Amino acid sequence: MFSRWGHFAYNHRRIIPLIIVAAILALYFGFGTKLGERMSQEGWDDPGSSSTAAAQIEMETFGRDNNGDVVLLFTAPEGTSFDDPEVFSAVSDHLTGLREDNPGEVSHINSYFDTRNPSLLSEDGTQAFAALGLEGDGEQTLRDFRAIEDQLVPESLPGGVTTQVAGATAVADALDDGMAGDILRAEVYALPAVAILLLFVFGSVVAAGMPLIVGVLSILGSLGVLSILANITQVNVFAQSVVTLLGLGLAIDYGLFMVSRFREEMDKGSPIPQAVATTTATAGKTVVFSAAMVAVALSGLFVFPQAFLKSVAFGAISAVGLAALMSVVVLPSIFGMLGTNIDRWSLRRTSRTARRLEDTIWFKVPSWAMKNAKLVTAAIVLVLIGLTVPLVGVKFGGINETYLPPTNDTRQAQEDFDDSFAAFRTEPVKLVVTNADNNQLIDIYVQANEVEGLTDRFSAGATTDGTTVLSAGIIDRSMNESVIDQLRAIDVPEGVEVYIGGTPAMEIESIEALFEKLPWMALYIVVATFILMALVFGSLILPAKAIIMTVLGMGATLGILTLMFVDGVGADLFNFSPGPLMSPVLVLIMAIIYGLSTDYEVFLVSRMVEARDKGASTDDAIRYGTAHTGSIITAAALIMIVVCGAFGFSEIVMMKYIAFGMIAALILDATIIRMLLVPAVMHLLREDNWWAPGFIKKAYAVMGHGSDGPETTGPTGPTRPLDEGEEVTIHEAVPAEETVASRSGRSTAEDEELVPFAELMSRLENKRRSGDSD
Template identity: 65%
Template sequence: MFNKWGSAAYRFRKVIPLAILAIILAIYGIFGTKLDERLSQEGWDDPGSASTQAAKIEQEMFGRDSSGDVILMFEGLDRETEIKAYLDTLQSEHPDEIKQVVSYFDNHQELMRNGDTAFAAVALKGDGEQTLKDYRKIKPDLEFEGMEVAGATAVADALDEGMAGDIHRAEIYALPAVGLLLLLVFGSIVAALMPLLVGILSILGSIGVLSVLAGFTQVNVFALSVVTLLGLGLAIDYGLFMVSRFREELDRGQAVPDAVRITTATAGKTVVFSAAMVAVALSGLFVFPQAFLKSVAYGAISAVGLAALLSITLLPAIFGLLGKRIDVGTIRKTRRDARRIQDTWWYRVPAWSMRHAKALTVAIVIALLALTVPLFGIKFGGINETYLPPNNEVRQAQAHFDETWPTLRTDPIKLVIAGADNAELAQVYQQANQVTGLADRFKPVHPTKDGVTVLAAGISNRDDNGSVVKQLRAIDAPEGVEVYIGGTPAMEVESIEALFHRLPWMALYIVVATFILMSLVFGSLILPAKAVIMTILGMGATLGVLTAMFVDGVGAELFNFSPGPLMSPVLVLIMAIVYGLSTDYEVFLVSRMVEARDNGATTDEAINYGTARTGGIITAAALIMIVVCGAFGFSEIVMMKYIAFGMIAALLFDATIIRMMLVPAVMHLLREDNWWAPKWVKKASAALGHNQVVVAQPGRSGRPATGNNELVPFNELINRLQHED
């Protein structure tokens, strides 16, 4: 199948690039440019949870609770007249955005004053996404000497700006840095541009696809950063593997049409299955109810799929057009023909690992398990101002407000009570105020309407959210009375509960699906089992490192973030990404081993050959991905740092001790068992074109020496590689 695809790509090499470029630019131009206005700030909650139901009832009955939208704090009450005039002007100049301004300087309620500081609460008119749009219209006028700006919408805007900065940073710093790395790897300007071209087009296309999806379903703004990070990194990696294999085939003396076909049938097939496994890992996010996770999955899967599609369509066609001119613009002579593979670092390390297989396996497994230990101390929370840098003005203002007026926190716990008369309401009210951990007693948010009452109270410490919700659930409501626990604290608790309820199903789905896919790629049942176990070990170590950093605070000052509880959806997301990346590199490495094995190599020869031929490229790919992640590691948003550093840690583990040392050691110990599979698995693998690559024996002209094409025996292939110079 992939042989035919490669031949078709060469045959239509003049049409394919123009068609793909036109389609990508059209998708981006028509849809992608509208993405910003379609993205959502919402989607963190479980739609079927009690907190969501409580919010729905409150909004339908009383409208959106806008009391905590924007908080303006003023110091120096001797300027009362000046402050009042400013607030009056702000409201009069924005009648379409501001619903009301409740201010100490109007009502002189002592509740809104603390010493020499007082505040005004600005309620915005818009609902849903319009709330943030309204805030951004009044934001330029939120300038007054000594004034601090806080509130839920102000925090949301600061988080959104931080995410927008991530994309800009990737464009300004990551792409040029990646370009330089590719130039060092390939030594040729033209060859280096190929992976970059795939990366840029993949991002443009996936932005367009994301915009289309946003027209039908809720797409969280955070999805754009994840799509850019994952899509750009993997697209460049896939391009790197394709270019490397094409140049390798040219070096062997293959004619350009054969080099294109073989590249597509080998590296191209591997790219497709690798992308499929990343997509499968990401599709596990659909198990969870939060729209945030679903939107990230939509975007990331489209980016990965597009990267793979471009790699097996656009690149083979361009290879056919360029031929040996792919080395045009050479700035240094690469040494890909200068040494025997036995003399390379990538051959010697796995050879050493196999000589010390038992001791090395035990040592590495113990080390990875030790790095996993911090994971047992992980804590979960919700998104709030602490996800911003400690020196962020909005975060500092929100912390100041919460400390000065703890009973008026903008994220209170709520009770929505329906169907209660006064006596029943008093019974619920009395039980609610016996709950420990509250900053103050419950108070009505709105006057009772149609039998619905909303009570709210602040929680003294966010760490007590779970305890408070648990106590409130124990309220013995009178018969016929419905009590819904709502507010941000309840939403966070229920989000964590959804995580632990659905996580086993996600894990089972991902493991089974990737096991089946790898069985088809490798034609073995043992190799996929080994891959899954190693991926889990690596992921555990990665999550342990992340917990030590972002929960326990290792490196917090250096990287400018505050340690604390993590959002449960973000943990699920990083698990899917790390699992996908790990299996991605596993496929590239083991596929070359299987290829060598099916050409007559022994197990140890196949291990050495596969690692030697892919070690340098996998390392370069990991380094490029780390550079891309590094740009996002400087994000102002903690959860983006979490994902970026998680990917960096996973890549470091994968590209070094796991792929170069643990994989060769374990495969050496398994010996012939590595390749075992029932006959039906072998047949299914063969039906997908597995190990049916026809490699032409080149003559002096670079074309087949005879009219027959045949598989190159492994021993002859190794002999050629040893004497290429």
């Protein structure tokens, strides 16, 4: 199938790119440019939780609680206080003008300067605050804030009074700005850096430009798809950063594999049409199945109830799918037009066929690992388990101002306000009580005030016949779980309903929902990827090995992240505050790491399977696959690390977490796992690597694996003959029992004139280089 598509792409090489590029541009300019206005800041909660029900009842009964939207914290200069009539009047006039000039955005303002309520003034009289409620609901709240943002801090107040801006909407705006900066940083820094790296890898301007074309088209297309989705369902603003990170990195990686295989085919002297077909049938097929692995891992996020995870999954899957589509649809057609011009505008003139595979580090390191297989396996497994140990100390929380850098103005304002006016925290815990009479309400109120960890007693925020909202602050976020558990233990009178709401309850219930669904996500991903890899590899042992190694690598990565983001290793260097992690982000990084690890595993092992299908022994196939893919997979990992590095400088902790998680996973996967652990374990498994029941082998053959050229019958099933000059130049001696004939069942006497596989490959290679056509 893939080979036929390669021929079709060559025969229509001029029209296919035009159609695809036109479609992508129409998608982006028709929808993608409107993405910013369609994104949501919401979607972190569990829709079926008590906190969501509490918020819904409160909204329907009393309207949105907007008291904590924006907080203006005023500080008098040293030696003065807000009892000074001139200072008092100036601030009061500023707030009055703010309300009168923005009737469509400002709902109300509660402040010390209106009521002279002493609880709104600090004990020493040097700090006071004003709480602004915004008119809009949902995403309109953020638009209202941005409409008045420039007016919040007056140009001058008498005596040098300073004004700080805090509040839930102000924090949300700061987080949104940080994510927008991530996209800009990727465009301004990551793309040029990747272009330079591709030039170094390929040595040719034209070849280096091919993966960039795939990357740019994939991002434009995925933003268009994300915009369409945002018009239908809730898409969190955070999804755009994740889509850009994954889409750009994987698209360039896939393009890199396609270009490398095409140049390899051209180096063999293959005619251009055949080179395009072979590239599509080998690298193209691997790209499609690798993308499927990543998509399956990300689709596991649909198991969870949070709209945030669903929206990220939608966007990331569309980005990965478009990256694979661009690679196998657009690039083969461009290859057909370029031909030998793929090496046009070369910056360095080197012969890629001058060195033997066995002279490369990608051959020598796996060979050493196989010679010391037991020691290497035991040592690496112990190292990975050791790196996993810090994960035991992981802590979870919610999104708040601590996800901003310590130097961020909004974060500092929020922390100053919380310290000075703890009883007015903008994240109160709430009790929404329905169907209670006065006596029952008093009983609940008394029990609630016995809870430990509150900043003050519960107060009645709103009351109607049958529904009452009680609210109180929590001394510290670390006590959220304890307070919620105590509130759940309240003895509720029969017939009365008590819903625990507010941000603290939402965070705790979100964590509980995630861990309830996590086993189902894990089961789904493992089973689905196992089936896919079994079909790709024609084996049941190789998928099992891949999943075990992926879990080991994931555990080590999460342990490293816990050391950094919970325990604080590197916090000062990378400008973030350690603390609890958002549980949805942990689940997201697990899906991403799993997808990336299986992605690279498919690229590596597919080349081993390809060699095995041509008759190679197990050890020869391991060396062949690692040596042929080593430099390319390493380059792909470096490119992804460069892209992740741009996001590692994000102002948002959750984005740093994902970026550094991917970097750690890539480094582990591209070094000790792929170069050492995979060869060592496969050497120990020997012939068991290739075992599968008959129906798996049949499915493997039906899907076209191992049959991209003219078919013959080989020792492991349908195979194709070696292309002239195929580089399997492995010169180590092979025992007589490992000859092709002996593996196919012939007797020893019949084998006397047969040569080992490696020696046969060496002879073919020497003939090609000497120009002998016999």
